[in-house]
Amino acid sequence: MIQRITPAGAEHAAFWNELAEEYQTETRITTSDFHFGPLLPGEKELGLLPKELKGMHCLELGAGAGQNSIYLASKGAKCTALDISENQLNHGRKLADAEGLAVDFLLADLDHLPVFPKKFDLIHSAYGIPFSTHPEALIQHCADLLNPGGQLVFSMGHPVYAGEWLELDDDQGIFLQNYFHPQPDVREGDSSAVQAMAYPLSEVVAWLRKAGFQLMDLREPSSLPVDKMSPDEIEDRVPYYSEDWAEQVNELSKFPVVAIFSARKI
Ligand SMILES: C[S@@+](CC[C@H](N)C(=O)[O-])C[C@H]1O[C@@H](n2cnc3c(N)ncnc32)[C@H](O)[C@@H]1O
Numbered sequence: 001m002i003q004r005i006t007p008a009g010a011e012h013a014a015f016w017n018e019l020a021e022e023y024q025t026e027t028r029i030t031t032s033d034f035h036f037g038p039l040l041p042g043e044k045e046l047g048l049l050p051k052e053l054k055g056m057h058c059l060e061l062g063a064g065a066g067q068n069s070i071y072l073a074s075k076g077a078k079c080t081a082l083d084i085s086e087n088q089l090n091h092g093r094k095l096a097d098a099e100g101l102a103v104d105f106l107l108a109d110l111d112h113l114p115v116f117p118k119k120f121d122l123i124h125s126a127y128g129i130p131f132s133t134h135p136e137a138l139i140q141h142c143a144d145l146l147n148p149g150g151q152l153v154f155s156m157g158h159p160v161y162a163g164e165w166l167e168l169d170d171d172q173g174i175f176l177q178n179y180f181h182p183q184p185d186v187r188e189g190d191s192s193a194v195q196a197m198a199y200p201l202s203e204v205v206a207w208l209r210k211a212g213f214q215l216m217d218l219r220e221p222s223s224l225p226v227d228k229m230s231p232d233e234i235e236d237r238v239p240y241y242s243e244d245w246a247e248q249v250n251e252l253s254k255f256p257v258v259a260i261f262s263a264r265k266i
Contacts, residue, residue, distance in 0.1 A: 008133045008194075009084050009109035015192040016064075016085035024065055024091045027242040028235075031070040031099060035239035036126055036155045037258040039223035039249060042239035043071075048153055048217060048262045049122070053077045056121040059145065061110050061138075061154075062128015065092035066103055067239075073101040077122070080104040082113075110138060119147045125154040126240075127258065130185070130196035136207045143211040146265040152213060155258040157185055157198035158220060165251050174255055201259055213263035220259055223252035 005013070016023075029035060034043035043049050050056065054076035060069045065088055066081030073079045073096070081103050083089050089105040096103045108114050111133050123142045132138045135156075142152050162183045163176030177183065184195040201218065208215055224238055227249050234241055245252075 004112040004114075005084070005109045006111045006133065009111055011192060012131055012194050013084045013086075015187065015189050015194045016083075017087045018189045018192060020065075020085055020087035020091060024088075026244070027240065029065070029067040030235075030239040031067045031074065031095065033239040034068050034071050034124075036219075036221070036260050038240050038242070038245040039226055039238060039252055040221050040240065040258070041224055041237060045237070046219060046221065046260070048219070048260065049124075050151055053122075057118060058122040058124065059116075059120045060128075061123065061125040061142075062131055063092065063105075063125075064088045064128075065095055066105060067092070067095065068124060068126060069103045070096050070099060070101055072122075072124075073103050074099070080106055080116075082106045082108045082110065083128075084109055113138075113141055113145075116145060119150070120145055121147055121150050123150070123152045123154075127155050127157065127196070129154050130157050130198065131194065135197070135199070135204075136210075139204075139207045139213075140211040143213060143265055148265055150265045151216075151262065152208075152265070153260070153262045155260045156204060157182075157196055158256040158259045159198045159200055160255050161257045162198045163255075165248075174251075204259070204261060208261065208263045212266055214266050215261065215263050217262040218259060220256035222254075222256065223249055225249065225253065 056077040058077045058079045060081040063081035063083045069079035069081035159182040163174035182198040186195045
């Protein structure tokens with residue numbers, strides 16, 4: 001039973017509960033690498049996480065089925081995977097059980113985080129923070145929940161990807177109405193809808209600095225050329241893949257779908 005939930009959180013719970021089964025069936029999300037976004041290389045190639053994960057106390061925000069937490073648990077980390085959708089978490093519980101790994105799956109609202117008994121060494125999120133109504137406050141909250149020297153690694157929607165892909169007579173590209181106020185990523189279900197927000201990169205960096213973080217890395221990876229890769233190669237190098245995303249490989253090879261931030265609490 002969830003302790004506290006915001007009105008936006010309740011809408012997100014309804015939407016993601018409805019979508020969870022389809023999302024987890026149609027998206028292949030591996031637990032043998034750590035993913036940051038669709039069609040992108042994972043941690044094996046990007047190398048953004050701490051090198052020694054054994055014994056690390058980790059928290060995942062907007063975890064879905066927590067495949068990233070399961071990956072970290074397989075490396076010896078102690079993981080909590082938090083999400084607003086019970087159906088997403090239930091999928092994760094089954095996955096972790098099947099792999100014989102312990103992950104603490106926690107139903108909670110990222111805009112109303114519970115009190116944790118202990119601080120964390122790593123907080124991470126793959127496209128969970130864009131669903132927060134108050135991402136700046138959430139980043140401050142992450143700073144409060146981390147041990148000194150702890151790391152925050154997360155992907156957010158890239159503001160350029162908020163533009164609309166246009167095919168013109170003899171050219172194609174993104175039409176971006178306003179970089180400083182990107183259009184929300186609106187997702188509609190049968191009976192509910194939610195939106196994820198993108199922000200100018202400098203705004204996110206300013207939130208991090210204000211919260212007492214030192215930015216260690218900022219990546220804008222291009223998608224892997226999945227249209228030219230064999231199924232085995234995709235399985236090995238693309239930790240987050242679906243046929244729907246694969247149809248966008250042309251766009252995603254020219255513009256970044258997410259920005260990945262890695263920051264250390266000073
Ligand atoms: C795009 S999915 C990403 C899930 C996972 N990180 C992955 O890569 O598969 C966004 C997740 O954020 C969760 N979410 C949305 N709003 C939330 C909120 N207010 N509190 C906690 N989780 C939330 C959704 O339930 C969903 O599982």
